[in-house]
Amino acid sequence: MRFFTSHAKIHALYMVYINTNLTQYTKYNNVMSENIIAIASDHGGFELKQILSQYLHDNGWKAQDLGAFGKEAVDYPDSAAELAKWLSFNQDKKGILICGSGIGMSIAANRFRGVRAALCHDGLSASLARKHNDANVLCLGARLIGTETAKDCLFHFLNSEFEGGRHAVRVDKLSNFSKRK
Numbered sequence: 001m002r003f004f005t006s007h008a009k010i011h012a013l014y015m016v017y018i019n020t021n022l023t024q025y026t027k028y029n030n031v032m033s034e035n036i037i038a039i040a041s042d043h044g045g046f047e048l049k050q051i052l053s054q055y056l057h058d059n060g061w062k063a064q065d066l067g068a069f070g071k072e073a074v075d076y077p078d079s080a081a082e083l084a085k086w087l088s089f090n091q092d093k094k095g096i097l098i099c100g101s102g103i104g105m106s107i108a109a110n111r112f113r114g115v116r117a118a119l120c121h122d123g124l125s126a127s128l129a130r131k132h133n134d135a136n137v138l139c140l141g142a143r144l145i146g147t148e149t150a151k152d153c154l155f156h157f158l159n160s161e162f163e164g165g166r167h168a169v170r171v172d173k174l175s176n177f178s179k180r181k
């Protein structure tokens with residue numbers, strides 16, 4: 001009898017484990033959708049996140065909104081970590097991070113393996129971030145740039161391709177840094 005009780009407990013724990021992992025997998029893994037991009041902000045970037053999510057929708061993209069979900073204060077490292085986690089499940093995809101200045105988000109995001117986050121202030125920097133740095137995360141400072149400039153940054157980020165060649169050698173060196181102690 002005792003054997004069956006403990007066996008049932010182990011089974012229940014195992015099911016909780018499987019369900020937790022499944023929930024994480026389905027929350028973060030969206031490989032089936034080609035045109036998906038993750039977007040996250042803190043309270044300082046919340047309004048711009050809503051505007052850019054609509055912009056993405058209007059332009060045929062699916063925006064995976066990872067929060068913030070309101071204007072209550074949240075810490076930008078937590079939002080950046082959420083997005084980095086999503087990217088780790090969707091390695092060929094890109095993300096957008098928005099805070100007041102964009103600075104905190106870019107510092108936080110670049111601490112995660114595989115993330116190349118670029119803080120951009122205009123279309124040219126967003127385009128160069130893709131062409132030369134193969135940036136996979138666009139960081140924006142909602143309190144520093146206007147809505148139209150933010151849309152322009154996003155447009156160029158989405159529509160510019162990595163040029164490879166000499167830039168690939170340099171980007172590879174960045175990946176090697178994350179293996180250093």
Ligand code: RB5
Nearest residue numbers: 044099100101102103104
């Ligand atoms: C929040 O007030 C603000 O510090 C944050 O949004 C960001 O600008 C940090 O870098």
